[in-house]
Amino acid sequence: MKRARRSRERVLDHLTELSERPLGGGPDPAFRERLRAELASARALDQAPSPRHARPAHRRPRRRRPLLAQLASAGAVVTLLLSMVSTYQAVPGDTLYPLKRAAESTLVRLTTDDVVRAERELVSAKTRAKEVAQLLGESGEGPLVGRTLKEMEQSTRAGITRLERVEPRSPKIGKFAESQKNMVEPMIEKLDGDEQDQAVGYLDYIEGLVPPSG
Template identity: 45%
Template sequence: MGWWRPSRRPCDGWVTRTTGHVTARLLSLRLGGAPSPEFRASLREELLRAHAAERVPAGDPPARRPEVRRRSLLVRLRPAIVFAVLLAGMYATGVRTYHSVPGDVLYPLKRTAESTLLSLATDDQERAEREMIAARLRAAETASLVGYSAPDRDRLIEQALDDMETTTRAALSRVQHRGPANSEESREARRFAREQRTMVEPLLPKLDDENRDKANKYLSYIDTFTASGH
């Protein structure tokens, strides 16, 4: 019968022994002799105990695995937030670098970037355009430095004027050697010269004698370029 099969629960050992004992007694009966009343009573008790042992409830189920907590929204967005902060910092640094003037901490970085752009020019026309941009920046820096009250203001203005003249001469010389006066490049150069005069001429009364002489020589040079038809 089905309830004689050995169980795999913790009481398997006792059930197996009991079932084996009952089986041995039954085999002895089949070999000869009628069972005694005592044997019948004992057999009945052993069978009931075996049946009761098989009905013992199983042990408690294993504990459930703890649920994995989902990361909060802030934790999931942290990489994007960090990237946005870095990007904003880089943008702010770039703006401050672009508007820096001689004497500022970021000014060397600005000049390094300009030198890199000049070195990457593919031909004389592109290099001349970038040199004119640099000259415009030197004029704007000179206008900013005029309002400074630092003790080294005049030295910084002198530096800006010298750099402005150097890049202007380089740019206009390239234009003169490239084509006729009515070319688009020459017209752009004349427009640049007029803009530089508009920027530099109002600064003359605010400069010291030495820097005023530099500025006047610069204006004379760009006027000569304009008058020559280039």
């Protein structure tokens, strides 16, 4: 088994070497011969019968992958997807934005720890606030701004409600409220109509979360 593994590793090394070659020209004959020899060696070792199982009897059916392993794989995929989407810095109205939101929501739903889930909801609220600020700095389109403000408030209330249930006096609540206040307050003068009313109502809500000084 170790010999077969070493052969496969050498094959991978050769393939890596091939991938690093410039496009337009094939590998030299010596390289092709080395690769062909390694592939043949690895295949022969894989097909050779194992001494311990020269006469395979009744084989047990393969067990299905445990549910926990499946969930772990799904979580890893979602985390990778969220990382990929975040590199695009998509905002409402962008083509990739629905994919970003879907990955973000899935990551929250997969979280079983209440504290972590609440924190991720609050992170989503902060992200929505940054998106509103960016929209106002670009075009200030009413429908997108209003919808993003609404989603910001929904994530905030969901996160705060959950966090207050599991950690009623958590300092994270006050820190979040202060941070959001500093983010949303400068937006008021750039908003008008329903969007301004939304932002003012949101500020009233989070100001009640800041613990009194002294």
